[in-house]
Amino acid sequence: MNARPDKNLLIEVATLKGMKESFVEKDWLVVQVINTIKNINMDGFEVVFSGGTALSKAHNLLFRFSEDIDFRVLVRPELRNRKSLSSFKNAVIDALRADGFPVEDNHVRARDENRFFSIDLEYETLFPRQDSLRPHIQIEMTARDIQLPSLTLPVSSFLNELAQKPPEVPSLSCIDPVESASDKLSAIAWRIPDRIRGSEYDDPSIVRHIHDLAILKDRALAFKDFPALVTQSMQEDDSRAKNDLTLEGMSVAEKFQKMMNILATDTSYPDEYKRFVEDVSYAKTGQAPTFESAVNAVRELINAQH
Structure with missing residues (x-):
């Protein structure tokens, strides 16, 4: 994970965007998590960014804050078993920890033989917590095929957008809207x-x-x-x-x-x-x-x- 942005910069961006500072801060963290997951390279597994966060951050169709990170996981047929899916789940956890995100074992939930798993990432904030924001970043992974071809799009934080810097995630497979x-x-x-x-x-x-x-x-x-x-x-x-x-x-x-x-x-x-x-x-x-x-x-x- 990159160094956390300066508090004054978050305040400045929040003012320009007309939103609360805690939203800008969490947006930046969400994009860092997306980048970590995007860079996981495991043969036979491909992640496709989905859900409301993909619609707002990648497709730029929604103008609402979305704090959950949803991915479809495309899995080669011979790997659609509990053991292989568990290996992928552990690869995601290891990658997050390696990039400085604290993953507590009791914040990982899996069901349906690891075809679905979620991770709640706690994070420290520089600002008062908003009732409308969860105190964690929720990642949800679902091993399920997509019906339409994915689209390749960049993903950028509000900070990089306003600073006209390159997107933190240059390209990512995203579900069709x-x-x-x-x-x-x-x-x-x-x-x-x-x-x-x-x-x-x-x-x-x-x-x-x-x-x-x-x-x-x-x-x-x-x-x-x-x-x-x-x-x-x-x-x-x-x-x-x-x-x-x-x-x-x-x-x-x-x-x-x-x-x-x-x-x-x-x-x-x-x-x-x-x-x-x-x-x-x-x-x-x-x-x-x-x-x-x-x-x-x-x-x-x-x-x-x-």
């Missing part, structure tokens, strides 16, 4: 009906997918095979519900109907959405989609499935 839209639509189709607000694992930031889909809508609708992508994503997510077990085996149309009914009747969602946008969006005033327009965008994407 249309596939991200498919994944996000599938995610809310089961996560919203499965959600128990206030429970131990409740995630109020689930509304981020609604926000992002509003921005990805036109791109997704322009792709003629988008319905097929959504069907595939929903098949892969079919058994992921933990609370509402009736979702498994339910038709695509039924899942969407159930989700949209919740969004139409649960009066907490507009407030959660508004709070989310206020906390993490750095879009210009009036440019972030409202809850109503975002839900309408989701409805258009659902109607395109027919």
Whole structure:
């Protein structure tokens, strides 16, 4: 990891970007982590940057802060076993530690025979912690093929952008935004009906997918095979519900109907959405989609499935 930036520089960049200093600091750290993972070279394994952070930091499509780092891991067929996937997981942990990131063993979680694992990286901050920021950087790795060809893009921190310095990550394989839209639509189709607000694992930031889909809508609708992508994503997510077990085996149309009914009747969602946008969006005033327009965008994407 490069030397941490000077506090005054972080303050200056935050002022220019119109955001809190702690966001600029974490953004810089996130990009350093991405660079470390990108440089892992293990035969038979390829990482593809995905999720909201890829959409904001690589594709420059979202103007919201995203603190999680998601990767798909493309694995050669003969290596899709617990032992080989464990070796890859350990290679990621070793690379992070070698670059100065403290990885505690109890902050590493794996499931499905290491096809999925996550790492929570604690970090020291120069600024007061924000309620809207986690006290750690969350890395999630999922061994799963991609449906569309990846795109090669650079990734730069806010600091390097404003200083007009080269990106810290000159090139990185990134998931296609249309596939991200498919994944996000599938995610809310089961996560919203499965959600128990206030429970131990409740995630109020689930509304981020609604926000992002509003921005990805036109791109997704322009792709003629988008319905097929959504069907595939929903098949892969079919058994992921933990609370509402009736979702498994339910038709695509039924899942969407159930989700949209919740969004139409649960009066907490507009407030959660508004709070989310206020906390993490750095879009210009009036440019972030409202809850109503975002839900309408989701409805258009659902109607395109027919």
